Amino acid sequence: MKGVVVEQTGGPEVLQFRTSQPVPTPQAGQLLVRNNLAGVNYIDTYFRTGLYASPKPEVLGREGAGTVTAVGDGTSGFTVGDRVAWMGTGGYAEYTAVPAAKTVKIPDGVSDEDVLAAFLSGMTVLTLAKETYPVQKGDWVLLHAAAGGAGFLMTQVLKIMGAKVIGTAGGPEKCALVKSLGADVVIDYRSEEGKDWVKLVKEATGGRGVDVVFDSVGKDTWEGSLEAVKRKGTIIWFGNASGPVPPIALPLLSPKCVKIARPQLFGYIETREEFEYYFNELLSLLQSGQLKVKVHKVYPLEQVAQAHIDLEGRKTTGKLLLKP
Ligand SMILES: NC(=O)c1ccc[n+]([C@@H]2O[C@H](COP(=O)([O-])OP(=O)(O)OC[C@H]3O[C@@H](n4cnc5c(N)ncnc54)[C@H](OP(=O)(O)O)[C@@H]3O)[C@@H](O)[C@H]2O)c1
Missing domain, CATH: 3.40.50.720 (NAD(P)-binding Rossmann-like Domain)
Structure with a gap:
């Protein structure tokens, strides 16, 4: 699958786009999601530069939206084909094994793009x-x-x-x-x-x-x-x-x-109850039209380095998304 790997900390040049990454296998409590979109957040740059410590090699990306393609043991409430948004790690890729506990179904009538433009940030x-x-x-x-x-x-x-x-x-x-x-x-x-x-x-x-x-x-x-x-x-x-x-x-x-x-x-969405509470609050603001989203640009996954350059270069407004 396509994916972006960081082998060592550094500037945007350490983001290596690859086309032969292994598709992850969902472990207990996980779902496998084929990402339609992945979010870019400023925190991704902290893990890239090493400001925040994380084991390398690493696939960055804390959120995505897409379709469930497999369910791991011990998960309930999700089936193959569900359209979902998730928070976790490893989002800069075609597929991500994500924690079911931090995954929500996206209701009909709301686009992946709208949810992801507001998900982690909102x-x-x-x-x-x-x-x-x-x-x-x-x-x-x-x-x-x-x-x-x-x-x-x-x-x-x-x-x-x-x-x-x-x-x-x-x-x-x-x-x-x-x-x-x-x-x-x-x-x-x-x-x-x-x-x-x-x-x-x-x-x-x-x-x-x-x-x-x-x-x-x-x-x-x-x-x-x-x-x-x-x-x-x-x-x-x-x-x-x-x-x-x-x-x-x-x-x-x-x-x-x-x-x-x-x-x-x-720290505020550790339990399922807290996670769902804030997601539902967000969803009702989106569905009522009170909260508008703005996508700066949807970057093809291979242009992820440019997305980081633009974000750190203060060139963007609203949310940056990646299309695997
Ligand atoms: N604590 C949390 O749980 C949490 C969760 C999500 C996000 N965050 C934080 O929220 C902030 C916003 O995240 P985001 O992903 O939405 O990014 P963002 O706000 O879209 O991008 C960062 C913005 O910061 C401003 N900025 C000021 N000085 C800067 C500098 N020296 N270099 C780069 N940018 C500078 C720029 O806007 P101007 O050009 O207008 O100054 C830039 O557009 C980040 O600090 C992120 O770490 C924290």
Whole structure:
């Protein structure tokens, strides 16, 4: 089968497209899925570069959508031919053996593309806004990288929840996109004026600062995020697009009594009940038309390196997908 293998950590060039990978055999608790599409997430770049440790050789890719072609022992509720979306590992391939516990059936009338454009990213966004910091109507929220895969969905979810959203994004086109999603204030943090985004956030909030910052940019924004948050506010660091946040001296949090959190999706969807809860929440937002998805591009699997180059080069908005 076709698949992309990473033998050692490095740049996009370590993504090796192959046509003679063995088709995996589903083990107990697994399903074999023929992927119609696979999602590209920023976390894939962390495993590629070695920022996050994982055994090599490795097939990257944490999610996909396709058809069940075989069921392993001890699985129930799935049969060959089911159209499903899954989370696991090894998505950059034609076939993946996936955990049945992290697989859901895609209902008729919803496309693989729509589900996958919102699946891992959208469930992340829902866990962040409902559990990490339960967003309240009227909260001032600062969201970095608001035009990205997660950001595009999060801007909408925050508006649905009644928040006042300040979105940052790089460049006028991205900012126009974020504005079109209903963000109250949009700051181009790469422009001359926007470089001082902390000042602009303070101005927008009457000098007070925001109730919560959702920061997935990390290294380049963490200091500003600490300044932009209000007294008794919260900062949620959930990604490292510019590099990881350095170790923080806890006394820095004292003057404003700031709370910080560093969540990850899988900690919120460990049980089947939690996983289904967030998937159903996501599905109802999609099916009601409240949540729009945006696919930046569907890349043929052999162009996976280009997908990583575009994502890390800040050239994309919305979700990147691969077609095996
Ligand atoms: N904790 C979790 O469970 C979890 C789950 C899913 C995603 N995440 C995190 O959420 C973030 C978004 O993921 P995504 O897959 O949707 O990616 P994405 O937001 O589509 O892409 C990353 C964006 O970050 C911004 N950025 C700022 N500085 C950057 C830099 N130095 N290099 C590259 N990009 C930079 C860019 O937008 P601008 O050009 O607008 O700045 C870029 O488009 C990532 O940090 C990811 O790790 C975390």
